[in-house]
Each structure stands twice: as C-alpha cells, then as structure tokens.
Amino acid sequence: MGKDEFLALALRNPVNVAIMDELPRLALPDAWLVSGCLVQSVWNVLTNRPVDHGIADYDVFYFDPDTSWDAEDAVIRKLQARLDHLGVKIETRNQARVHLWYPAKHALPYPPLSCSTEGIDRFLTQNTQVGVRRTEDGFDVYAPHGFDDVAGLIARPNPGPNFSAANYAVKAMRWKALWPELTVIAAE
Numbered sequence: 001m002g003k004d005e006f007l008a009l010a011l012r013n014p015v016n017v018a019i020m021d022e023l024p025r026l027a028l029p030d031a032w033l034v035s036g037c038l039v040q041s042v043w044n045v046l047t048n049r050p051v052d053h054g055i056a057d058y059d060v061f062y063f064d065p066d067t068s069w070d071a072e073d074a075v076i077r078k079l080q081a082r083l084d085h086l087g088v089k090i091e092t093r094n095q096a097r098v099h100l101w102y103p104a105k106h107a108l109p110y111p112p113l114s115c116s117t118e119g120i121d122r123f124l125t126q127n128t129q130v131g132v133r134r135t136e137d138g139f140d141v142y143a144p145h146g147f148d149d150v151a152g153l154i155a156r157p158n159p160g161p162n163f164s165a166a167n168y169a170v171k172a173m174r175w176k177a178l179w180p181e182l183t184v185i186a187a188e
Helices: 005-010 014-026 036-046 069-086 095-106 118-121 165-178
Strands: 032-034 058-062 088-093 129-133 138-141
Touching: 005 036, 005 138, 014 032, 014 036, 014 058, 014 069, 014 129, 032 036, 032 118, 058 118, 058 138, 069 138, 088 095, 095 118, 118 129
Parallel strands: 058 088
Antiparallel strands: 032 058, 032 129, 129 138
C-alpha cells in the first residue's frame, strides 16, 4: 500500500474529512489529524466493516509555542464546538506542551518536542505513526514507517524512551478484540 491508497481509504471516513476540512479554518500551527482514526478507518475498509468501527476518538496534533493550559484548552473547546455535530470524541493536543504533563501521567520520560511530527514519531505503535493534513494543493501525509503494517493489519511496538510494554499490551488486546485479523507483534 502506498501513500495515495492509504489516503484514499482513510478519507472514506467522513469524520476524518470533516476534521481535516476544519483544521485550516482554525489556522492552528503545524496541525495534523493523526494515529488510530486514520489507520483504523483503513482497517475497516480492508475488512469490510463500518468505516468508524472501533474508533474511540480522533486525535489532532498542533504545535504552538504558547504552552499555557489556557491556550490549549481554548483550542480544544473551539475545535470540539465546531465539530460537535459529528458526535465523536476529538482529542486535541498541543505538542509543544506534552513534556509538561506526560512524565507525571505515565511515569516515563518525554523530552520537549520541536514540531508535531516528532510527537507522531513517539507513538506507542509503528503502525499508527501516521498523520495527514490539508495543503493548498491536496494533502501532506507523514508516515515514517510507511504503510506495510497498516495494509497487513499488523500492530508493531515502537521502541523508544517513552515506550510502555503494559500500555502496548492493553492497546493490542483492545485492537485484537475489534479486528481479529490483526497480527500483534510482541514487545521485546
């Protein structure tokens, strides 16, 4: 599976399209729709399930040097209000401030980031290391590990400084229950 096929399948989910349509209107810096909502939409098309099957939330990353909670909360509220009609949970996070709360929440290190794609690089699984955003002439797709695992329905751990085998096991078990075809690569 190449970038174009991945994008075409992910965009079959009208919620993904609506979110990506809204992000440029908000003019958020370095804004991306990321992770499971994209990959799971593709899995659903590939396995002939409803396109929104199993999608718990839709993740939006942006990168704003204003690391105050008030600024991030204002963005969260504004995007949710604009997209409330979709009836889905949207998780919006300023990647410039993740290092401020992540270590306390997860008891793992999280050095500061310099852009949203660095946050994508730190995802728990390689297969969800994807992001999509609109550009003036189409879409920008970020996928440092490509799309083979997505196409093959493979969950693979992403080793790194903030990897948690326990969190990976929980996520993989949830996914395997929703997509029995999934092959789960064990964490080392």
